[in-house]
Amino acid sequence: MKISCQRDTLTAAFSLAASIAPARSPKEILQNVKVTASGGKLTLAATDMEVGIRLEVTEGVEIEVEGTALLPVQRTGAILRESNDETLTIETDEGGIRVTGGRSKFKLPGGNPDEFPVVDGFDEDKYHVVPTRLFREMVRRTVFATDSESSRYALGGVLLELDANRVIAVGTDGRRLARMEGKGESQGGHETSGMSTIVPTRAIQLIERALNDKEETVDIAARPNDLLLRTSTAVIYSRLVEGRYPNWRQVFPTRENAIQLDMTIGPLFAALRQAAIVTDHESRGIDFTFANGTLKLEASTADIGESQVELPIAYDGEPITLTMDHRYVADFCKVLDSETAFIFEIESGNAPALLSTDDGYGYVIMPMARDR
Template structure:
């Protein structure tokens, strides 16, 4: 095999594929990305046994000699990060793999690509279709709220509720919850699975990164214990998380009382980051006080100091207070356009806060004790 590729495009595809690879895998074969050059295109495949991807690079690649090769993720990642030429050449021979440009030349050992498991193609004829931009937004705005500590196994992924005309994504760790809904279409009379579709957060990150900001359609097929995703240039599969997802609809406050404010993302994001300067791992709470025409964000940590940040708001009546983990409010702001507005419903110190946007994004934060 011998290929020449634009460095940027090849690197982007390689790092997306490599993100599937687990460095702790007991199987050495899984610590590689398989490159297949055929018919003027190059595909890169990776798997950890539980999830996998095959991503295609074309238009910026010249295939001089067809063939396959296994690129070790660790060494190849370092080469691509430091390679400073516009074009990279990868060539295999009996002695190994050569990676080179005009100024750089590397030789790596070659494992047998025939031992690498195949990534099954997307051959389903009945599936859901959703805009890549819509799906990417749903995943980006929910995956950060999942339980990365795996204290509750079923919360270690994004729950996807697939209906005939809509897709709902939900992420929660039990202390905050993010939810958003978007439109989709069914193809071939596809009907949703009767089981629970919880996609592992690690796979969600790969899917979101693969989609990017493209408007191209993305196809989703849910099988018995896995989900398959097809984009314009990639096929991704992953096993589903087992377990029962909590009744997320019951978490959303029904606006029984309190206030609703229109707040600017930029001011709140800046304010919460400033207030959090004097917090630490043991004390992450920031006190929020709504009243007298201002939102006060205050923190006080022994041996560090105090902070007080104020931003103007429209509410000037009886003060309402609550304490939140600064990370949770910051995470919400981080996935929004910095120039947009959002609504915040606050009832009191012991009630959850509901944050929403005009495009249907819902985010619930549970309060902390002062």
């Protein structure tokens, strides 16, 4: 194999593929990116046996001799980052791999590409077409609520539900639950069944990172044990989490007598950050008291101090005090713009709070026991 390519273009593609290759593995071959030069394009493949990616690069690539090579992630990545050359030449021979620039030469050992695991392509005729921007937003607004450390392994991922014209993403750790839905178009009758299409947290974060908003849509195919996602230049594969997701619809409150308050992210987040100044790892609860046209946020920690911050709201009913982990409320605020309007729904001090926006996003927070 012998290719010449623009360094910036190759660096961007290689970095993305390398993010999936494991930093440590008993299978050393996985610490490489497999590069295939054929048909006028460069294909990069990487996997950790749980997640895999195939990337195609056509711009800025000149193929002189077709072939394949294994590029060590750490050394090759360092060469691409540190080089000042606009163009690099990569060539393989029996002695290994040579990377040559205008004023630099490197020689690296080369493994056998035939021993590298196969990374699945996208050959499905049943899949969903989903707007890229929507899918990225769905991941961003749910993945933070997953629980990757829990013994309840099914919570260590994002549940995807896909039917004829709708896509739902759900993340929960048992103490809060994030759900977002949007429109998607089924091709070939594709849909998921049951509560088993759970994409591991790390995998779906890598998938979100690999997507570019320049792509209008992405194709998503759910299979019994894995998920495939396709863009115009990449295919990403992920194993699914084993097990069944809890029935999240039972957690999501549907209440007739709940109080719904119109609020804006910016003012609430600012007040929350102030109230949280006196909290610590052991004392994370903040009392949210709704009364007399005011939301009062109060926190108290024995060794640190007390805080009280007030925010005007349109509520003049009976006082309601709800104690919540300030981190959970902050997570909701962080994934939305400061000017975003939302509904803060409460019922009592013992019932969960529901925060929702008008674009299909809902977030449930379970209350904490009050100790004062």
